[in-house]
Amino acid sequence: MRLALTLLLALTTVPCAAQPHVDVAKSLVADALKDDWGYAFLEGLTTEIGQRLAGTEAEARAAEWAAAKLKSAGFDEVHIESFPMTAWVRGVESGQIVAPAPQHLVLTALGGSVATPEAGIEAEIVLFRSYAVLAAAPPGSLAGKIAVVTQRMLRLEDGAGYGAANPIRRAGPSEAAKRGAVAYLHRSLGTTNHRVAHTGALNYTDEAPRIPAAALANPDADQLERLAARGPVKLRFTLTPTTIEGARSFTVVADIKGRERPDEVVLIGAHLDSWDLGTGAIDDGAGCAIVAAAGKLIAALPQRPRRTLRVVLFGAEEMNYSGPAYASAHADDVPKIVVANESDFGARPIRIVEVPQGAAASDFSRALIDVVTPLGVILGRNTARDAGDDVRPLARAGVPVLALRRSAPDYFDIHHTADDTLDKIVAAELAQNIAVWAAFAYLAADSAVDFRALAAQQR
Amino acid sequence: MRLALTLLLALTTVPCAAQPHVDVAKSLVADALKDDWGYAFLEGLTTEIGQRLAGTEAEARAAEWAAAKLKSAGFDEVHIESFPMTAWVRGVESGQIVAPAPQHLVLTALGGSVATPEAGIEAEIVLFRSYAVLAAAPPGSLAGKIAVVTQRMLRLEDGAGYGAANPIRRAGPSEAAKRGAVAYLHRSLGTTNHRVAHTGALNYTDEAPRIPAAALANPDADQLERLAARGPVKLRFTLTPTTIEGARSFTVVADIKGRERPDEVVLIGAHLDSWDLGTGAIDDGAGCAIVAAAGKLIAALPQRPRRTLRVVLFGAEEMNYSGPAYASAHADDVPKIVVANESDFGARPIRIVEVPQGAAASDFSRALIDVVTPLGVILGRNTARDAGDDVRPLARAGVPVLALRRSAPDYFDIHHTADDTLDKIVAAELAQNIAVWAAFAYLAADSAVDFRALAAQQR
Numbered sequence: 049m050r051l052a053l054t055l056l057l058a059l060t061t062v063p064c065a066a067q068p069h070v071d072v073a074k075s076l077v078a079d080a081l082k083d084d085w086g087y088a089f090l091e092g093l094t095t096e097i098g099q100r101l102a103g104t105e106a107e108a109r110a111a112e113w114a115a116a117k118l119k120s121a122g123f124d125e126v127h128i129e130s131f132p133m134t135a136w137v138r139g140v141e142s143g144q145i146v147a148p149a150p151q152h153l154v155l156t157a158l159g160g161s162v163a164t165p166e167a168g169i170e171a172e173i174v175l176f177r178s179y180a181v182l183a184a185a186p187p188g189s190l191a192g193k194i195a196v197v198t199q200r201m202l203r204l205e206d207g208a209g210y211g212a213a214n215p216i217r218r219a220g221p222s223e224a225a226k227r228g229a230v231a232y233l234h235r236s237l238g239t240t241n242h243r244v245a246h247t248g249a250l251n252y253t254d255e256a257p258r259i260p261a262a263a264l265a266n267p268d269a270d271q272l273e274r275l276a277a278r279g280p281v282k283l284r285f286t287l288t289p290t291t292i293e294g295a296r297s298f299t300v301v302a303d304i305k306g307r308e309r310p311d312e313v314v315l316i317g318a319h320l321d322s323w324d325l326g327t328g329a330i331d332d333g334a335g336c337a338i339v340a341a342a343g344k345l346i347a348a349l350p351q352r353p354r355r356t357l358r359v360v361l362f363g364a365e366e367m368n369y370s371g372p373a374y375a376s377a378h379a380d381d382v383p384k385i386v387v388a389n390e391s392d393f394g395a396r397p398i399r400i401v402e403v404p405q406g407a408a409a410s411d412f413s414r415a416l417i418d419v420v421t422p423l424g425v426i427l428g429r430n431t432a433r434d435a436g437d438d439v440r441p442l443a444r445a446g447v448p449v450l451a452l453r454r455s456a457p458d459y460f461d462i463h464h465t466a467d468d469t470l471d472k473i474v475a476a477e478l479a480q481n482i483a484v485w486a487a488f489a490y491l492a493a494d495s496a497v498d499f500r501a502l503a504a505q506q507r
Numbered sequence: 508m509r510l511a512l513t514l515l516l517a518l519t520t521v522p523c524a525a526q527p528h529v530d531v532a533k534s535l536v537a538d539a540l541k542d543d544w545g546y547a548f549l550e551g552l553t554t555e556i557g558q559r560l561a562g563t564e565a566e567a568r569a570a571e572w573a574a575a576k577l578k579s580a581g582f583d584e585v586h587i588e589s590f591p592m593t594a595w596v597r598g599v600e601s602g603q604i605v606a607p608a609p610q611h612l613v614l615t616a617l618g619g620s621v622a623t624p625e626a627g628i629e630a631e632i633v634l635f636r637s638y639a640v641l642a643a644a645p646p647g648s649l650a651g652k653i654a655v656v657t658q659r660m661l662r663l664e665d666g667a668g669y670g671a672a673n674p675i676r677r678a679g680p681s682e683a684a685k686r687g688a689v690a691y692l693h694r695s696l697g698t699t700n701h702r703v704a705h706t707g708a709l710n711y712t713d714e715a716p717r718i719p720a721a722a723l724a725n726p727d728a729d730q731l732e733r734l735a736a737r738g739p740v741k742l743r744f745t746l747t748p749t750t751i752e753g754a755r756s757f758t759v760v761a762d763i764k765g766r767e768r769p770d771e772v773v774l775i776g777a778h779l780d781s782w783d784l785g786t787g788a789i790d791d792g793a794g795c796a797i798v799a800a801a802g803k804l805i806a807a808l809p810q811r812p813r814r815t816l817r818v819v820l821f822g823a824e825e826m827n828y829s830g831p832a833y834a835s836a837h838a839d840d841v842p843k844i845v846v847a848n849e850s851d852f853g854a855r856p857i858r859i860v861e862v863p864q865g866a867a868a869s870d871f872s873r874a875l876i877d878v879v880t881p882l883g884v885i886l887g888r889n890t891a892r893d894a895g896d897d898v899r900p901l902a903r904a905g906v907p908v909l910a911l912r913r914s915a916p917d918y919f920d921i922h923h924t925a926d927d928t929l930d931k932i933v934a935a936e937l938a939q940n941i942a943v944w945a946a947f948a949y950l951a952a953d954s955a956v957d958f959r960a961l962a963a964q965q966r
Contacts, residue, residue, distance in 0.1 A: 098610040151557040267928035466702040469726035
């Protein structure tokens with residue numbers, strides 16, 4: 049009996065082949081939870097640079113700043129790449145209810161919007177509580193009017209309300225213009241009832257005139273709903289944005305060279321550009337801090353992982369350039385990327401790991417869940433098909449993606465608004481993110497798991 | 508034994524003399540909790556009028572609007588009084604960090620601030636984390652600088668943090684100017700970390716030049732603290748307010764005439780003017796709705812109370828005119844006012860009644876506590892010495908005051924900011940307020956209690 053117990057004990061405690069690798073990941077977690085380098089990175093980025101609008105001098109300074117930080121953090125090779133873009137720069141933005149009850153309106157231009165005349169646009173509104181009703185309105189029905197859509201975006205844990213509401217902002221301006229509208233306003237694609245408006249890029253079509261377009265703060269949309277229910281409402285608003293043709297954006301790339309398979313790359317990214325209204329703390333300074341700090345912890349290990357770990361801080365994500373720019377510049381490298389992931393949904397704690405297709409039962413996934421379970425993370429029911437804008441073109445080109453999901457019902461209270469500032473970040477939550485990301489990045493880089501092959505076996 | 512029990516039961520259920528009066532108050536509470544007239548008043552005021560800046564056309568429209576509502580609500584006599592004032596009208600307000608990290612600043616002019624030059628004021632800052640340090644700085648030490656005070660206002664249940672921080676806004680501009688500053692900024696006297704700035708009146712002294720002054724949103728004050736800790740910071744800001752000499756403000760007075768003692772007046776008030784940034788929902792549309800709705804419910808009773816109930820909607824409270832204007836216009840009436848109270852701290856539920864000095868053991872107080880206990884209200888440990896700005900001059904002239912206190916730790920998240928909009932009001936909480944106010948107003952108006960005499964007995 050005693051012998052049997054001894055044997056059993058020996059069997060359960062004898063390290064399996066993967067144990068040292070797991071122990072290293074656990075030590076990374078412990079290091080991450082007591083290290084403040086990631087928070088200091090975010091504090092520095094949002095303070096010393098602040099807003100980092102794509103294609104502007106501020107974004108260029110941010111790239112230099114981040115490259116210097118990554119160099120000092122022990123990465124083996126850090127460089128900046130550059131690509132051309134058309135920049136869009138916000139000007140004056142102001143709005144008023146002219147009649148029946150004069151009142152200041154809080155609104156913000158959509159990224160890419162054309163300017164109004166300098167004196168503004170003044171017209172009666174046609175208000176739609178549902179975007180579908182605007183989309184079904186007949187041609188000419190909005191002639192000379194300001195179209196206003198007040199449909200409300202849903203607050204959901206995973207942010208799915210945003211995707212569903214996105215056409216209101218992206219397609220709404222041209223849909224309104226097709227029907228004769230002279231300008232377009234919509235309720236912010238945001239969940240806060242504070243008087244901050246939510247910007248974001250629009251997409252004009254070529255089939256309609258380009259009309260000025262802006263987002264209203266939620267209480268302002270409410271006010272217009274109440275007034276429109278009582279009778280005609282006249283508004284005036286002024287936007288004076290400008291565009292810069294031939295601007296440039298930047299991608300910062302930092303590598304930790306693999307000790308055995310340097311040509312195989314685990315790519316973790318975030319985007320360095322931000323909207324100009326806040327200082328880009330949750331979107332996406334936090335993501336940059338998370339992937340940079342995860343890399344820094346791995347760079348400090350006594351031994352390099354087997355594969356190369358690449359941290360990429362993308363430029364001009366908010367203006368839709370980042371993913372395509374990287375994927376096209378690195379088309380030859382795509383086959384070498386064994387797995388990719390990005391962090392672009394704030395810094396609330398990671399709760400769910402979605403592993404690539406076919407990888408749920410792999411040694412890699414078992415090790416990762418073992419390491420991150422104490423951090424309050426579970427294995428998701430789904431496998432990752434998408435990890436975000438920056439790596440989407442890589443995913444489409446066949447790169448397996450992994451996703452680390454947060455529960456963040458308040459993300460769209462802040463995202464794309466003036467409220468996106470450092471005070472919205474909880475340092476301990478940021479540290480949990482860094483711990484999970486460090487564990488994932490290390491385990492993926494130090495393993496031999498072939499995610500492409502696992503996915504192929506599933507098909 | 509059976510006889511004894513029957514007797515006891517009879518004794519405890521025999522109505523005392525005050526019972527019918529208490530029953531009426533209880534019926535008012537029941538009516539208040541199911542009536543939406545108060546919420547509709549607030550919705551109408553904040554929608555059909557919106558902001559009601561003192562001395563402007565909007566405030567005049569609000570007075571006409573409110574008087575019409577009160578007339579239709581069954582008051583016996585409604586009129587508008589008027590008094591002269593100097594109005595102050597906000598203009599453009601914008602600010603930027605010029606160096607080292609260009610960034611938009613969210614700020615708002617203090618009420619009464621002089622304008623900057625049209626091109627703005629640009630200078631280095633001197634930052635004080637404590638106002639006391641500025642107040643102790645030597646003459647000339649701020650020459651040519653923008654003084655910035657970032658002391659934080661405390662969040663406390665009863666709003667006491669506001670009073671303590673008030674000199675930072677009221678006296679700060681002149682204290683900075685005395686030391687040579689060319690402009691003054693301070694952290695908003697508000698508790699939110701959203702990017703909305705908190706306005707409010709300043710008080711220039713004659714001993715210093717009048718310099719432009721504005722409040723920074725809390726995240727902007729944080730940002731300046733972080734930047735100032737790293738090195739010199741240069742700001743630019745522009746304010747273009749104007750003043751209107753010989754403007755007029757308005758007081759709306761609505762009476763329910765007492766059936767027995769019409770010359771004795773119970774005065775309940777709130778202020779109708781608001782700051783211009785929001786629509787004055789919590790400050791003080793809510794108070795207007797509460798006292799108007801309480802009066803409307805009492806006006807609908809089959810019988811008038813013994814004394815006159817007077818609802819007063821004061822004008823220009825935010826610019827410090829309301830209380831003195833009313834007290835000086837009605838100096839002869841002061842002895843007839845048996846008790847006064849005002850509602851000017853939002854619409855979170857009433858939690859504490861502070862009765863006038865000497866009145867804690869009166870029939871009135873016992874009846875009031877009996878009626879409002881089921882609404883979650885207790886008798887406070889202190890007696891009321893002050894009920895607010897509008898009735899303070901009456902209190903100083905000897906009018907007893909009663910105070911209905913709320914627990915409202917979030918009041919200064921909203922107060923004096925663009926966020927003061929209807930969506931911040933919880934209809935059920937407003938109804939609880941109206942119920943408590945109706946009970947108090949009715950019980951005071953229908954009683955013969957002499958609060959002055961009770962106070963005199965205590966002395």
